Amino acid sequence: MIQGVQIDMLSSDRLSRMTSMEKIRLILDDVRQGYIVVLEKGLTPEEQGKLLETTMMEISPGGFSGIEIETYPSSGGSEGGLFSKLFGGGKTPAGRLMVIGPVDQLKMLTREKDRLIAWASAAQ
Amino acid sequence: MAVMTRIRGFFSKLFGKKRSRVGIYGPPNAGKTTLANRIVRDVTGEAIGPVSEVPHETRRARRKEGVEINSGGSKLLIDIVDTPGVTTKIDYHEFLEYGMDQDEAVARAREATEGVAEAMHWLREDIDGVIYVLDSTQDPFMHVNIMMVGIIESRKLPVIIVANKIDLPDAAPQRIKSAFPQHPVVMVSGLEGNNMDDLYAKISEVFR
Numbered sequence A: 001m002i003q004g005v006q007i008d009m010l011s012s013d014r015l016s017r018m019t020s021m022e023k024i025r026l027i028l029d030d031v032r033q034g035y036i037v038v039l040e041k042g043l044t045p046e047e048q049g050k051l052l053e054t055t056m057m058e059i060s061p062g063g064f065s066g067i068e069i070e071t072y073p074s075s076g077g078s079e080g081g082l083f084s085k086l087f088g089g090g091k092t093p094a095g096r097l098m099v100i101g102p103v104d105q106l107k108m109l110t111r112e113k114d115r116l117i118a119w120a121s122a123a124q
Numbered sequence B: 001m002a003v004m005t006r007i008r009g010f011f012s013k014l015f016g017k018k019r020s021r022v023g024i025y026g027p028p029n030a031g032k033t034t035l036a037n038r039i040v041r042d043v044t045g046e047a048i049g050p051v052s053e054v055p056h057e058t059r060r061a062r063r064k065e066g067v068e069i070n071s072g073g074s075k076l077l078i079d080i081v082d083t084p085g086v087t088t089k090i091d092y093h094e095f096l097e098y099g100m101d102q103d104e105a106v107a108r109a110r111e112a113t114e115g116v117a118e119a120m121h122w123l124r125e126d127i128d129g130v131i132y133v134l135d136s137t138q139d140p141f142m143h144v145n146i147m148m149v150g151i152i153e154s155r156k157l158p159v160i161i162v163a164n165k166i167d168l169p170d171a172a173p174q175r176i177k178s179a180f181p182q183h184p185v186v187m188v189s190g191l192e193g194n195n196m197d198d199l200y201a202k203i204s205e206v207f208r
């Protein structure tokens, strides 16, 4: 068995068939097993809030210590403001790729508006 | 129902609009409580809560009612709610580095997770506007900031972004300005009290 880390990549088709709570449960179950989860289409702000609250309930000192979550920070969604809302030009951050992993295994090295560099390690 | 609405309408006309509840949000250690204390102390002479270099000092939301904000001859009464720092991760080992013993650190971590959840509850139900505080020496693009501002926007709450700690030599408040071009950004030092008048002017304008 090679040493490594499992990456679970979920298509936007699959995500669009799931309820918010199903997505959150799937993400946290994966992350707690030491997997990295990549969402083709990220969570809405509302869902991210729920994910955060559920994460807080499951953190236990000495055990699970939380998640690292990242998406392209500057999507042009909110920046575009009214213009992008009217003409549908900009995507909201929720529409973009999102990567989530266990905080002790996933580290973000670089965060640029159109490029993320992450470093992942296998579970200890 | 109709009667109730009419009565409420009557009272709100009599006593003016309901006071806005302004939540002070941001990541741990950004200087939220220091800033809240300064605003409240400028007005009432009292503090809202304790401050510490150890993250997650605030683990329960605290409200101060009827804080009067004066700017350019106008007055605005608001409630200030100082909230626990929001993050996606809490590891008790971090607190050991500040000289706490194991039990203390574990207890602080537990309370901190509850604090984050509590901050999110307030935001969902009981907050009318947000002052989002960022440490100007840190990366504003940290996901938690993008997420929180996204949530605040999706709830259509008025928001002021505060670029705090501008007294520090490696502060880069301009980075915060370019990270959130869609919102007003005020650069202050909550500790030294620099530029507080700019903040009061923005509060009067945005939360009216």
Ligand SMILES: Nc1nc2c(ncn2[C@@H]2O[C@H](COP(=O)(O)OP(=O)(O)OP(=O)(O)O)[C@@H](O)[C@H]2O)c(=O)[nH]1
Residues within 6 Å of the ligand: B026, B027, B028, B029, B030, B031, B032, B033, B034, B035, B050, B051, B052, B053, B054, B055, B056, B057, B058, B059, B083, B084, B085, B086, B164, B165, B166, B167, B168, B188, B189, B190, B191, B192
């Ligand atoms: N140099 C400088 N330090 C500041 C400033 N504001 C706060 N600090 C320091 O930053 C640390 C954290 O301040 P707090 O006010 O406790 O931060 P907080 O955001 O309430 O933190 P939590 O409640 O733990 O989330 C303390 O050591 C403060 O003295 C500032 O404007 N300049």
Ligand SMILES: [Mg+2]
Residues within 6 Å of the ligand: B032, B033, B034, B050, B051, B057, B058, B083, B084, B085
């Ligand atoms: Mg505090």
